[in-house]
Amino acid sequence: MRGAVIYGPKDVRFEEYADPKILAPTDAIVRTVATCICGSDLWRFRGVSPVVQPRPIGHEYVGVVEEVGSQVTSLTTGQFVVGSFVASDNTCELCLVGYQSACLHREPVDGCQAEFIRVPLADGTLVATPKQPAPEYIPSLLACSDVMGTGWYAAIAAQVRPDSTVVVVGDGAVGLCAVLAARQLRADRIIAMSRNTARQELATQFGATDIVTERGQEGIAAIKELTGGIGADSVLECVGTHESMQQSLGATRPGGNIGFVGVPHGVHIRGEELFSAQVALRGGSAPVRRFLPDLIDGVLQQRINPGKVFDVTLPLEEVAEGYRAMDERRAIKVLLRP
Amino acid sequence: MRGAVIYGPKDVRFEEYADPKILAPTDAIVRTVATCICGSDLWRFRGVSPVVQPRPIGHEYVGVVEEVGSQVTSLTTGQFVVGSFVASDNTCELCLVGYQSACLHREPVDGCQAEFIRVPLADGTLVATPKQPAPEYIPSLLACSDVMGTGWYAAIAAQVRPDSTVVVVGDGAVGLCAVLAARQLRADRIIAMSRNTARQELATQFGATDIVTERGQEGIAAIKELTGGIGADSVLECVGTHESMQQSLGATRPGGNIGFVGVPHGVHIRGEELFSAQVALRGGSAPVRRFLPDLIDGVLQQRINPGKVFDVTLPLEEVAEGYRAMDERRAIKVLLRP
Numbered sequence: 001m002r003g004a005v006i007y008g009p010k011d012v013r014f015e016e017y018a019d020p021k022i023l024a025p026t027d028a029i030v031r032t033v034a035t036c037i038c039g040s041d042l043w044r045f046r047g048v049s050p051v052v053q054p055r056p057i058g059h060e061y062v063g064v065v066e067e068v069g070s071q072v073t074s075l076t077t078g079q080f081v082v083g084s085f086v087a088s089d090n091t092c093e094l095c096l097v098g099y100q101s102a103c104l105h106r107e108p109v110d111g112c113q114a115e116f117i118r119v120p121l122a123d124g125t126l127v128a129t130p131k132q133p134a135p136e137y138i139p140s141l142l143a144c145s146d147v148m149g150t151g152w153y154a155a156i157a158a159q160v161r162p163d164s165t166v167v168v169v170g171d172g173a174v175g176l177c178a179v180l181a182a183r184q185l186r187a188d189r190i191i192a193m194s195r196n197t198a199r200q201e202l203a204t205q206f207g208a209t210d211i212v213t214e215r216g217q218e219g220i221a222a223i224k225e226l227t228g229g230i231g232a233d234s235v236l237e238c239v240g241t242h243e244s245m246q247q248s249l250g251a252t253r254p255g256g257n258i259g260f261v262g263v264p265h266g267v268h269i270r271g272e273e274l275f276s277a278q279v280a281l282r283g284g285s286a287p288v289r290r291f292l293p294d295l296i297d298g299v300l301q302q303r304i305n306p307g308k309v310f311d312v313t314l315p316l317e318e319v320a321e322g323y324r325a326m327d328e329r330r331a332i333k334v335l336l337r338p
Numbered sequence: 339m340r341g342a343v344i345y346g347p348k349d350v351r352f353e354e355y356a357d358p359k360i361l362a363p364t365d366a367i368v369r370t371v372a373t374c375i376c377g378s379d380l381w382r383f384r385g386v387s388p389v390v391q392p393r394p395i396g397h398e399y400v401g402v403v404e405e406v407g408s409q410v411t412s413l414t415t416g417q418f419v420v421g422s423f424v425a426s427d428n429t430c431e432l433c434l435v436g437y438q439s440a441c442l443h444r445e446p447v448d449g450c451q452a453e454f455i456r457v458p459l460a461d462g463t464l465v466a467t468p469k470q471p472a473p474e475y476i477p478s479l480l481a482c483s484d485v486m487g488t489g490w491y492a493a494i495a496a497q498v499r500p501d502s503t504v505v506v507v508g509d510g511a512v513g514l515c516a517v518l519a520a521r522q523l524r525a526d527r528i529i530a531m532s533r534n535t536a537r538q539e540l541a542t543q544f545g546a547t548d549i550v551t552e553r554g555q556e557g558i559a560a561i562k563e564l565t566g567g568i569g570a571d572s573v574l575e576c577v578g579t580h581e582s583m584q585q586s587l588g589a590t591r592p593g594g595n596i597g598f599v600g601v602p603h604g605v606h607i608r609g610e611e612l613f614s615a616q617v618a619l620r621g622g623s624a625p626v627r628r629f630l631p632d633l634i635d636g637v638l639q640q641r642i643n644p645g646k647v648f649d650v651t652l653p654l655e656e657v658a659e660g661y662r663a664m665d666e667r668r669a670i671k672v673l674l675r676p
Contacts, residue, residue: 254440274619280620283612283613
């Protein structure tokens with residue numbers, strides 16, 4: 001079969017390599033129906049995170065179950081499934097408290113920009129749709145696999161409540177999905193921080209009530225002005241830089257909450273500043289599996305349409321062009337069709 | 339009147355100085371019935387925080403209303419009152435969401451190791467007891483003014499829930515009160531980290547179920563061993579050093595919560611470690627005023643007895659000896675009687 005392999009900075013190749021096989025009796029093999037490129041894949045593409053040796057890449061997927069291991073009980077061949085990028089048994093103590101991202105038996109799901117993938121702990125990781133979804137739902141179901149689940153977690157971690165004021169820092173696909181999540185959670189005011197017209201427009205479609213184009217201290221001042229001088233109840237940090245975290249700390253009211261889901265690169269926080277800000281910080285790799293059943297239902301019932309973040313669709317064999325389009329910000333997020 | 343004045347490291351003097359006066363129509367003058375020395379006062383006594391010029395010190399107090407300004411409506415002369423160390427109007431937007439510590443009109447209440455004190459924003463700051471309390475309740479009511487309110491906030495910030503597992507880092511008066519708070523909030527297991535026999539004993543009286551004497555990585559390993567390898571649901575950080583914060587981060591399970599109330603000195607947190615730990619951090623100066631009515635009721639109904647943290651009582655004029663006793667850890671906390 002064929003799939004994407006990253007060799008180093010700016011070097012993603014579409015290659016023939018061995019079909020995945022059932023390795024453990026709890027595995028499943030999934031034929032991908034759609035996959036995509038994540039903002040976090042770009043850290044390696046840009047050389048910020050090292051690539052030690054060539055390896056398959058990608059962690060977002062929807063597809064059809066092709067084969068199951070002997071101990072898989074809840075899935076059958078032919079079912080359409082959505083999964084998270086962290087394989088989890090969904091039965092351990094940490095899964096049961098909703099932190100499947102920290103499952104005691106977790107494994108990464110990797111190499112998903114490919115025609116077939118092996119999903120470990122299939123019973124715990126994959127969620128089947130009630131029936132084969134119509135084609136128009138595929139992009140939104142794919143988004144649930146990571147960006148929508150991650151944006152949703154940002155909103156949950158930041159304790160977004162009905163009638164609250166929310167700031168979303170970051171206008172990438174996760175930030176845009178975070179806007180959608182805040183709207184679903186019935187925030188009253190949703191302020192998106194973006195200086196890109198196309199992204200501003202999608203943020204507004206997703207429920208943003210205000211747009212702030214300033215950044216840094218000016219951005220904080222703009223948020224304060226919009227919130228009676230005190231800051232927002234919840235701030236959703238969807239970037240991962242030191243600057244975006246500082247902006248988030250400055251934009252949150254005392255007693256408010258920051259949910260941070262941008263993978264941090266060089267972020268450091270002084271205890272003194274967190275103490276005096278009196279805000280709560282919760283972040284991490286989103287426990288997407290916790291939210292998947294609700295998110296899938298939301299897509300199929302047309303409450304949410306996060307698939308709109310895919311503004312470019314390419315055949316899987318053009319995956320390298322997809323990376324370039326996202327790296328150069330010509331695309332918000334690229335969907336790949338095997 | 340007479341009160342304590344700090345001149346510099348190891349130099350607290352008991353001196354005659356001018357009686358406080360009503361400066362704003364919302365002020366009250368309180369005759370102190372009891373006051374005490376806080377662990378945070380020791381930062382200046384030890385020279386860690388600078389003393390730029392001699393100034394009255396102390397921020398914990400109970401007493402009797404001596405005089406009220408013309409705009410004070412809820413208090414009358416002769417009432418027994420307990421107040422927080424932050425004066426707050428209790429009506430602004432931040433007070434209404436429970437963050438009186440960040441009140442838009444907040445002022446510090448200072449110079450409380452004295453016979454009389456001026457309390458700004460008296461209506462919002464002071465809580466009167468239903469009647470004059472019997473003498474045996476005075477120490478516990480005084481504790482509500484800071485240490486018990488702060489320990490309570492640590493437990494609230496760390497989201498202590500019924501049947502949960504809690505770790506308390508720090509065996510000072512705040513840490514001990516945090517144990518008491520966790521017990522009141524019906525935690526199932528409360529692990530106190532302490533290597534001092536007297537403090538271990540009080541922790542046990544307050545509800546600790548386990549004592550861990552190790553610190554650092556060994557302390558974390560001991561907590562992991564007591565919690566099935568995953569860490570505690572809630573960790574209450576009541577010290578404020580970088581080491582105690584690291585210990586707290588290591589002792590919390592993924593998805594768990596840290597409440598930190600030790601005033602940070604040199605604490606720094608990497609975004610990456612917080613992201614991978616998947617824990618929430620909330621800290622700051624406790625909004626004691628939020629909890630005062632319940633805590634006072636708890637004392638008078640004998641549900642809580644935080645006054646036990648006072649293991650030394652001295653006449654106010656011996657305040658300097660009180661500082662020495664706490665500095666040398668001969669006393670957990672010193673109560674001063676004017």
